[in-house]
Amino acid sequence: MTHQFKAARALIYGPVAAWCLGILAPVTPIRADDALPLETAAAAFKPYVLEQISRCLTTVKGMGERVAARDLAGAQQSWLAARSGWEGSEVITNEFFPDLDRKIDAWPDAEKGFHAIEAKLFGAHNIAVLPVTEELIYNLTEFERQLRATTLTAQGLLNGTAKLIYEIGENKADGGESPFSGNSLAEMRVNVASVAAAYQRVFAPLTKRRNADLARIFAKDLAVIQALVSVPTLLDLDQVRLRDASESLVEDLAMVGKAAGLEKPRLGN
Amino acid sequence: MAYGSLVVLIAAMAAGAGTAAAEFTGTASLLPAGTELGEDVFEQPREVFRSESSGGRKSYLINLGDIAFSSPLILGGTARRAGISCNTCHINGTTNPRLYIPGLSTQSGTFDTTGHLFNPKSDNGVLDPLSIPSLRGAHLLAPYGHDGRTVSLRDFVHDVIVNEFAGPEPSPEVIGAMVAYIEDIDFVPNRRLGSLGKLTGPMSASEKHGELLFYQPFPRNPTLSCAGCHEPLEAFVDHRQHDVGSGGLFKTPTLLNANFNAPYFHDGRYTSYAQVVGHFDRIFYLGLSAEERQDLVAYLEAIGDGEQALRADSIDTRVKEISDFLTVLDTALPEHNVSIVAMTLDTVDRELRDLTEQFPERKNSIVTAGAEERMRARDALKYVVLSVHQIGSAIRNNDFDGAAQALGRSRAMLTAAVPVLQASESWSLFDRQVHDSHFAAVRRLYRTGTDPALAPRRRLDPD
Numbered sequence: 001m002t003h004q005f006k007a008a009r010a011l012i013y014g015p016v017a018a019w020c021l022g023i024l025a026p027v028t029p030i031r032a033d034d035a036l037p038l039e040t041a042a043a044a045f046k047p048y049v050l051e052q053i054s055r056c057l058t059t060v061k062g063m064g065e066r067v068a069a070r071d072l073a074g075a076q077q078s079w080l081a082a083r084s085g086w087e088g089s090e091v092i093t094n095e096f097f098p099d100l101d102r103k104i105d106a107w108p109d110a111e112k113g114f115h116a117i118e119a120k121l122f123g124a125h126n127i128a129v130l131p132v133t134e135e136l137i138y139n140l141t142e143f144e145r146q147l148r149a150t151t152l153t154a155q156g157l158l159n160g161t162a163k164l165i166y167e168i169g170e171n172k173a174d175g176g177e178s179p180f181s182g183n184s185l186a187e188m189r190v191n192v193a194s195v196a197a198a199y200q201r202v203f204a205p206l207t208k209r210r211n212a213d214l215a216r217i218f219a220k221d222l223a224v225i226q227a228l229v230s231v232p233t234l235l236d237l238d239q240v241r242l243r244d245a246s247e248s249l250v251e252d253l254a255m256v257g258k259a260a261g262l263e264k265p266r267l268g269n
Numbered sequence: 270m271a272y273g274s275l276v277v278l279i280a281a282m283a284a285g286a287g288t289a290a291a292e293f294t295g296t297a298s299l300l301p302a303g304t305e306l307g308e309d310v311f312e313q314p315r316e317v318f319r320s321e322s323s324g325g326r327k328s329y330l331i332n333l334g335d336i337a338f339s340s341p342l343i344l345g346g347t348a349r350r351a352g353i354s355c356n357t358c359h360i361n362g363t364t365n366p367r368l369y370i371p372g373l374s375t376q377s378g379t380f381d382t383t384g385h386l387f388n389p390k391s392d393n394g395v396l397d398p399l400s401i402p403s404l405r406g407a408h409l410l411a412p413y414g415h416d417g418r419t420v421s422l423r424d425f426v427h428d429v430i431v432n433e434f435a436g437p438e439p440s441p442e443v444i445g446a447m448v449a450y451i452e453d454i455d456f457v458p459n460r461r462l463g464s465l466g467k468l469t470g471p472m473s474a475s476e477k478h479g480e481l482l483f484y485q486p487f488p489r490n491p492t493l494s495c496a497g498c499h500e501p502l503e504a505f506v507d508h509r510q511h512d513v514g515s516g517g518l519f520k521t522p523t524l525l526n527a528n529f530n531a532p533y534f535h536d537g538r539y540t541s542y543a544q545v546v547g548h549f550d551r552i553f554y555l556g557l558s559a560e561e562r563q564d565l566v567a568y569l570e571a572i573g574d575g576e577q578a579l580r581a582d583s584i585d586t587r588v589k590e591i592s593d594f595l596t597v598l599d600t601a602l603p604e605h606n607v608s609i610v611a612m613t614l615d616t617v618d619r620e621l622r623d624l625t626e627q628f629p630e631r632k633n634s635i636v637t638a639g640a641e642e643r644m645r646a647r648d649a650l651k652y653v654v655l656s657v658h659q660i661g662s663a664i665r666n667n668d669f670d671g672a673a674q675a676l677g678r679s680r681a682m683l684t685a686a687v688p689v690l691q692a693s694e695s696w697s698l699f700d701r702q703v704h705d706s707h708f709a710a711v712r713r714l715y716r717t718g719t720d721p722a723l724a725p726r727r728r729l730d731p732d
Binding site: 094098101102105106107108109110111112113115116118119120122123124125126166170171173174175179180235239240243244247248250251254266267268269 | 350351352619644707719
C-alpha cells in the first residue's frame with residue numbers, strides 16, 4: 001500500500017466507525033438527481049442475477065435427467081455447473097429471498113437442497129437423489145418466478161453484497177461450503193465475480209462521481225480478494241489475508257453506501 | 270458460515286473415490302478425512318485461574334499467553350493453515366478427549382507429536398501417539414512431557430511450538446507469556462479433598478476402604494504403594510518417572526481432576542479407572558478382590574472430581590474472554606508492539622467470528638424460531654469484528670491514536686452487543702436443545718456423504 005493510498009484510506013475511514021456506531025448524524029439524504037440513477041441501476045441489475053438463476057435452473061433440470069439415467073459422473077458435472085449459477089446470485093439470495101435460500105442452499109441438511117444432493121453424489125457416490133432434485137427444481141423455479149416479480153433495491157443490494165463479502169472471509173480450512181465436491185474455491189471465485197458485478201453495475205458510477213478516492217480504494221481492495229482466491233486449490237488460500245481483505249472490502253462497501261446516501265449495510269444473515 | 274463447526278472432515282474422501290469425482294477435487298481439507306476436533310461438545314472445561322481465585326486479575330502476560338495459546342499464528346505448516354492452536358488439543362488448558370486425527374491418533378484423545386503431518390522434520394516414522402495431558406495445575410507438575418524429559422516449562426513450550434508444530438522461533442515475550450498463562454491454570458476445586466490430601470466430609474464405605482487400599486503397601490513389594498508415587502501432599506505426584514508396565518519410564522500423573530483426563534496412561538490405552546486399577550492389580554500382583562477394585566475406583570473418582578469441571582459454554586464466558594484479550598492492547602498499543610497487536614487482533618477476530626456462528630444463520634435448516642433475533646445477533650457481532658479490524662487498519666497507517674480510539678469503539682460495541690446476544694440465546698447453540706439438534710443434523714449430513722467403502726477406519730478403544 002502506498003503512503004498516498006494509506007493517507008487517503010485514513011481520511012475516508014476516520015468517520016466510518018462512528019457512523020457504524022450511529023454516533024454521527026443520519027446519512028446525507030440522497031440527492032434527487034442521483035436517486036433515480038442509483039435505484040434504476042439496482043433494478044437494472046436484475047437481468048444479471050436472473051441469468052445466473054436461469055442458468056442454474058436449466059442445469060439442475062439437466063442434473064435431474066442425469067440422475068434419472070443413473071449417470072453419476074454426469075450428475076456430478078451438472079451439480080458443479082449449477083452451483084456456479086447459484087453462487088453467482090448470492091448477492092441477492094439471502095437478502096431478498098431468505099425462505100427460498102433456506103430451502104435451496106440449506107445447511108446442515110441431509111434431506112433437501114444443494115448440499116443434501118452434494119453429500120450423496122460426491123461423498124457417498126450415491127445417485128439416489130431424484131426426489132430431492134425434483135424438489136430443488138421446484139424451488140428454483142419458484143425463485144426465478146419471484147425474482148422476475150421483484151424490484152431490486154440499492155439498499156438491498158448493498159446489504160446482500162456486504163454479507164457475501166463478509167462470508168468470503170470465513171475460514172475454509174475445513175473444506176468450505178461444499179466440502180463433499182471440493183467445489184468451495186470455485187464457488188468463492190463466482191461469489192467474488194458477482195460482488196464485482198454488483199459494485200460495477202450499481203454503485204461504481206455514483207461512487208466515482210462522489211468520492212473518487214473511495215472508488216479507487218474499493219477497486220484496489222477488490223483486486224486483492226480476486227488475487228487471493230486465484231490460487232490453485234483451497235489448501236493454497238491464505239486465510240488470514242483473505243479474512244482481512246474481506247473485512248476491508250465490507251468497510252469499503254459501507255462507505256460506498258454512505259456516499260450513496262444509503263443506510264449502513266445489514267450484515268446479519 | 271463456519272461450515273466445519275463439527276469437524277468431521279470427510280470432504281477429502283471424494284478425492285480418492287476412483288470415479289469421476291477425482292477430477293473435481295484434489296484434497297479439499299488440510300486435515301485427513303475422518304478428523305474430529307470435538308468442537309461440537311456442549312459442555313466445555315471450566316477455566317480456573319490462580320490469579321483470579323486469589324481475588325486479583327489476570328495480568329497482561331497471562332492474557333497474552335492465553336491469546337498465544339489460542340493462536341494458530343505461533344505454529345507453522347499445516348497447523349497454522351488449518352487453524353490449529355494449542356487450545357485445539359488443550360481445550361481451555363485441559364485435554365480434548367474427542368480429538369482424533371487419522372494417522373496421528375490410535376484412539377480419541379491421543380495424538381502423535383512426532384508424526385509427519387505437522388512437522389515432517391520431527392517425523393520419527395513410528396505411530397506412537399500420546400494421550401493429551403491436561404495442563405490444570407501444571408505449575409505443580411514438573412517435569413514436563415509424559416516422559417518427564419524437560420524440567421523447564423519454558424523449554425517444553427518452546428519444543429512444542431518449534432519442533433512438534435513447525436512454528437517460527439517465538440519471541441521471549443510470547444513464550445514467557447505462555448508459561449505465565451499455563452502456570453496460572455489451576456485445578457478445579459474439589460471440596461471432598463482436605464488440605465492434607467485426604468478425603469473429607471461424608472464418604473461412602475467403598476470410598477473409605479479405597480483410601481485405605483491407596484495407602485496400603487503392595488503385598489509383594491512393601492516399599493511400594495499407590496500413595497508412594499501419587500503423593501497426596503504433592504498434588505498426587507512424585508515428580509519422578511517409573512515403568513509401571515507401561516513400556517518405558519513415564520512420569521507419575523496427577524490424580525487431581527483426573528476424572529476429566531481420560532484416556533489414561535501415557536499412550537491413552539485405558540479409558541476408565543477400572544481398567545487402570547486392573548492394570549496395577551495385574552502388574553504388581555496386588556491380589557485385589559472385585560470389591561476392592563471397585564473401592565479403589567470409588568476413591569479415585571472421589572479425589573479426581575472437581576466442581577463444575579465441565580459446564581455449558583455461555584455468552585458471558587465468551588465475551589469475558591474476548592474482553593480479557595482486548596486488555597492486552599492497553600499495553601501493546603502504547604508500546605507500539607506491532608507483532609503482539611497483530612496476534613491479538615487475529616485471535617480476537619477468530620473468537621468473534623466463532624461466537625457469531627453460535628447464532629445460526631437464517632438458512633440453517635434446523636433452527637426455525639428466533640430468526641430476527643439471530644440476525645440481529647449476527648449483525649451486531651459482525652460490526653464488532655469490523656471495529657476490531659479498524660484497529661489493525663489504523664496500525665497499518667501507523668496511527669496508534671486512531672487504533673486506541675478504535676479499541677474504545679470495539680469495547681463499546683461489544684458491550685452493546687451483549688443484550689442483543691442474550692435476546693437470541695434461546696435460539697443459539699448456547700441452548701442445549703438447539704445445539705444438539707444442529708449438530709445431529711451436521712452428523713446426519715456427513716453420514717449421508719460418506720461412502721461406506723471409503724470411510725476411515727478407527728481402531729477400537731480397548732474394553
